[in-house]
Amino acid sequence: MPAKEDTWAFQPIGDPFPDNPVKVMNEQNMYVALWYKHGKPIHGRAWNNGGVVECSFPYKEYELTGAKYLGGQIQVLQYKGDHNSLGYWYNWIKYADRLEKDLADREIVHCGDSFPIFWPNSPEGPVLGYVDNKTEIAWFSINKKVIHRQGGDLLPMFVIARELKGGPPNFIRVMLSEWADFRMGDPWPNKKLVKALGKSLDSLPGESSDQYVALWYQHGEPVMGRIWNDEGKIAANFGHGGNEYKKDVGSLQVLYELSDAVRGFDYGWIPFLEAASSDTKDWSPVFVSHEKRKISPGVITVNGKQILGEVDIKNERCSYGAGGKENVIQGPAVHSTLVLCKRSNTTKAVNATTTINTIRTISQTSQCNHQKLDSIAFIKLVLVTALVILVRCLEWILQKMILIYEKLPMIYNAARFCYEKPDLAKDLIRTSWHLAYVSYQSNLWTLSDAFDAFFGNSIEKMNELGEKANEKVKRGGKSPNLPTKSPATPSKAQRVE
Missing domain, CATH: 1.20.1440 (de novo design (two linked rop proteins))
Incomplete structure (x- = not known):
């Protein structure tokens, strides 16, 4: 079956995300976006802010954001299916390796002369931009400025490729992490979601007892909260900045479990003090980081009742949305909270609520494999060089032996003459x-x-x-x-x- 074309969803700026948007590697809230200026395609980045799409594109020496400058609509890359139904899967590879495979096995995602490129360690922070294939100059827009790079600076950066053979590692869709993208009001997903404590909670009055881990963004900051099944639809609740958000939440992300066959990590709900301890070797908190803080999902105890919210371990702070506001608990009172943690599942003891940290594991493994491949390539180069030198030496020796062989009758005559x-x-x-x-x-x-x-x-x-x-x-x-x-x-x- 020939591979199908890429899918780019038309996306009004300020609306919730489309289904199955493609994330940038290792980024929780950055998606591949496309915009046209005077018919010229330009790739940039989109992100979730308050449940709706915001975006940034470099144009000349300006960073363009918002509907006013972008015409109100962009496009977002989607992946609706899998490698079996679509004939390809997405893979983030180093710019330096983009020509490593045969063109029959791999294609770089592009539109016209523009293709996306990810700079994970730019001075301004991780950013997705584009490369002009005619000039091989990369353009990035961030923090109201435009940065361009070219030549050797591009080699360690990453581009997104369509792999046309095989499937993702462990047959997992690379662009789908453990955090799946949904919208409030969508039909309840048929995935196995991560449930608070793996059971029904004795929760606060008016709250669903079956609560599931969810992630949302407000003003660029991640917010942990909860979703539940409301008559077959996704309902959600988040607390942030003193406010409760449970209406018009828009786009959100939900943590889900995968099968045991592809499981790389187990999840468990661990007491706060144990999760916060640096001596804990097996378990480490599941978190989403931001420049201001690092948050984890946690089950908070309030007057003997339990509710799913967020925990900031470093600052001994937890919060949840309820009663029309963000409810905050700080200090020692936080210690009764149970924090969602993960550990490698090499042991046989698997918690009922375990799942895997899929995309992070795959991305880190991919980067390690790139480093291993670089070392292997160097060793291969040394061995090939040594083999060529050896062949040349043997060739020279053979030529001299042939020359001596040709002189044997002459040498025989001379020896006989000397003797006689x-x-x-x-x-x-x-x-x-x-x-x-x-x-x-x-x-x-x-x-x-x-x-x-x-x-x-x-x-x-x-x-x-x-x-x-x-x-x-x-x-x-x-x-x-x-x-x-x-x-x-x-x-x-x-x-x-």
């Missing part, structure tokens, strides 16, 4: 070395010529070249005292054939 005529051979050796010396001084003859003449018993050639050499030296006013004829020249009948 030792006195004559002695004179010939002396003559050949004199000729070699003269040839070197007068550039008439080489040692190789003398070697060939000697081993070939070419006495006439020696005498002829010796005379020429002596004549040239005499014209220069200096004689090497070389005899013009060999002291003992054998007749043809005496030569060794």
Whole structure:
């Protein structure tokens, strides 16, 4: 089945997100977005603020945000299906590795000459921008400024690719993390969601006893809260900034569980002091970080009743929405809270409410694999270089052996001649070395010529070249005292054939 085309949902700015938006790697609240200016495609980033879409795009030297400057509508990348039904899956790869695979196996997500690029460690913080494929210059917009980079600066950054063969690691959709995107009022999902304490709570009056972990954003800050099934629809409640939010929440994220076959982490509800302790080796809090704080889901005890809200472990603070406001508890009173934590599921003891931290595990594993691949590639390069050198050496040795083999009859004749005529051979050796010396001084003859003449018993050639050499030296006013004829020249009948 041929791979289907990418899906870009038209998205009014200020409305809730569409279904199944594609997140940026390792980012809880950043999505791949597209905008057109005078027919030219430009990629940027979108995020959830108060349940609705906000976005940023670089254009020339300006950061454009909001409906006023962007025309009220953008597009958001979606992934509605899986690699079996769509014929591809999304994978974030290093810019340096974008041409590593055959084009039949991988395609870089792009529109026209623009393709998204993620800069995880920019001076302004993680940011998604675009590369102009004509100039290979990357553009980013953040904090009311535009940054551009090119050349080697792009190599460690990440681009999103359509993998056309195989499936994601462990057959998990890479763009779907444990936090799935929904909207308040959507039909209740058919996924297995992470339930508070894995059971029905003895909750506050008027609150559902079956509460599930949810995440929302307000003014760029993450807020933990709860959702429940309200007559087959998603209902939600969040507390933030002194206010309770349970109407017009818009887009939110819900934590869900995966099957045991692909489970990488277990979840468990751990007492606050144990979760906060640095000595705890097995369990670590599940959290979403922000520049101002780091929050985790927690079941809070209020007058003997339990309710799902958020916990800020570092600042000993927890809160929940109820009664028209954000209710805040601080100090030692927080210690009765049970915090959602995770641990590697290499042990057999699995909590009933366990799940996995999927996308973070996959992304970290992917980055480690990139580093391992870089090391393996270097080792391969060294081995290939050594192999080439070895082959060249063997080739040189073989050539010399062939040369010696070709000279064997000549060497045999010379050895036989030396054995049968030792006195004559002695004179010939002396003559050949004199000729070699003269040839070197007068550039008439080489040692190789003398070697060939000697081993070939070419006495006439020696005498002829010796005379020429002596004549040239005499014209220069200096004689090497070389005899013009060999002291003992054998007749043809005496030569060794």
